[in-house]
Amino acid sequence: MNIRMLDYFLAVAQEKNISRASKKLFISQPALSKQIKQLEHMLGFTLFVRSSHGMTLTHKGEKLYEDIEPLVSQLQSRMKKHTESRIIHIGADPLLASHYFPQHMETFMPFRIQLTHIKEDTVDLLPLLRAGSIDAAIVQDRPYYQGLSSAFLFHDEFFAAIPANHPLAQFDRLSMTQCFQYAQILTPFTPLYQRITRLMGDLNVQAPSIIEVPYNAIVGFVAQGYGISYLPSMIVQKVDYRGVVFIPLEDAPLHRDMYLFATDRSYLEILQKGLDL
Numbered sequence: 384m385n386i387r388m389l390d391y392f393l394a395v396a397q398e399k400n401i402s403r404a405s406k407k408l409f410i411s412q413p414a415l416s417k418q419i420k421q422l423e424h425m426l427g428f429t430l431f432v433r434s435s436h437g438m439t440l441t442h443k444g445e446k447l448y449e450d451i452e453p454l455v456s457q458l459q460s461r462m463k464k465h466t467e468s469r470i471i472h473i474g475a476d477p478l479l480a481s482h483y484f485p486q487h488m489e490t491f492m493p494f495r496i497q498l499t500h501i502k503e504d505t506v507d508l509l510p511l512l513r514a515g516s517i518d519a520a521i522v523q524d525r526p527y528y529q530g531l532s533s534a535f536l537f538h539d540e541f542f543a544a545i546p547a548n549h550p551l552a553q554f555d556r557l558s559m560t561q562c563f564q565y566a567q568i569l570t571p572f573t574p575l576y577q578r579i580t581r582l583m584g585d586l587n588v589q590a591p592s593i594i595e596v597p598y599n600a601i602v603g604f605v606a607q608g609y610g611i612s613y614l615p616s617m618i619v620q621k622v623d624y625r626g627v628v629f630i631p632l633e634d635a636p637l638h639r640d641m642y643l644f645a646t647d648r649s650y651l652e653i654l655q656k657g658l659d660l
Contacts, residue, residue, distance in 0.1 A: 389455055391418045392430065396448050400437045471650060474500035474508035474520035476573075477598045479641075482618050483521075494653060503573045503598070512646055519645040519654055523574055526642050532651040533644045536658070539615040541575070541637035542629040544601070546608045551630070558633045563588045566610030571595045575613060578637060602627055613637055 391408065395415070398404040405412040423430050430444035440448060471494050475484065480498050500517050502508050508520040509528050527533055543562055545552045551561060559582055567590045569576045583589055596604055601612045606626035619629045643658070645651035 388418055388422050389451055391415055392422055393452055393455060395419060395431065395438055396440055399439060470495045470497055471519060471653065472497050472499045472517045474502060474511060474517045476503060476505050477501055478615065478618060479521055482621065503570060512644055515646065518650050519643065522642050522644050523639045528644065531644050531646065532648045533642050534651060534655060536641040536643045539617050539639050539641065540635045541613040541615050541632065542619045543632055544605045544612045544614050545628050545630055546605055547626050547628050552628050554630060556631050556633050559636055560586055560588060562611055563590045566590060566592045566594055568594045568596060568601055568604045568610045568612040570598045570601065582636060615639065
């Protein structure tokens, strides 16, 4: 016998109907009927009188209901108290913290998610995970790390962020060579910054300048015409920035794969369910 079996008994007793109880419990009617019969077999007596009008408790069934209903309700209340106070500490980069997690926060109930560590380069979160400072993290382009559980989360391609009145704004697609003709607005010490500088070397071109700004200032600098930058599709598809247009890049040279990491499998499964993976 287990608590779930008692939950089934209480639901049928309260609904007085196997069909309504099955809907309430999100279980099929045959499966619920089987559970009730198994409980009756274990107890050695009949719990319900079954008729075309529904199901009513027998005398022994009523006694059982009166004895266990307060206990099960109290247990559920105490379990709810403990699970609602369970907090999962997560690390991410600033873009994910601002544009990805807010839409998912409610899906993790009854667990509470707290973004406690924000790093420009998400690889810096992995030692924090190993040390137990956080329970989980979203990490870019790193599928595995010894001692941690991980799963692929999503693929993201970057778009060029161009001032609306810029000469490049008329194009449907842009090459990196075209982009590098103008000042680059980038956040330092990030994988994107490193990728841009490598591409300049590969293409043997040099942008007139690199303007280093915090991530949350990028769009403002682009809108004011100081230069061009790059933002992931995760943001481009959800946010409309006045004075800025987003243009796809030829051959998708800027992209990232995001991976979900956790200290153990249980946390990973909770987060995967919340993120609908």
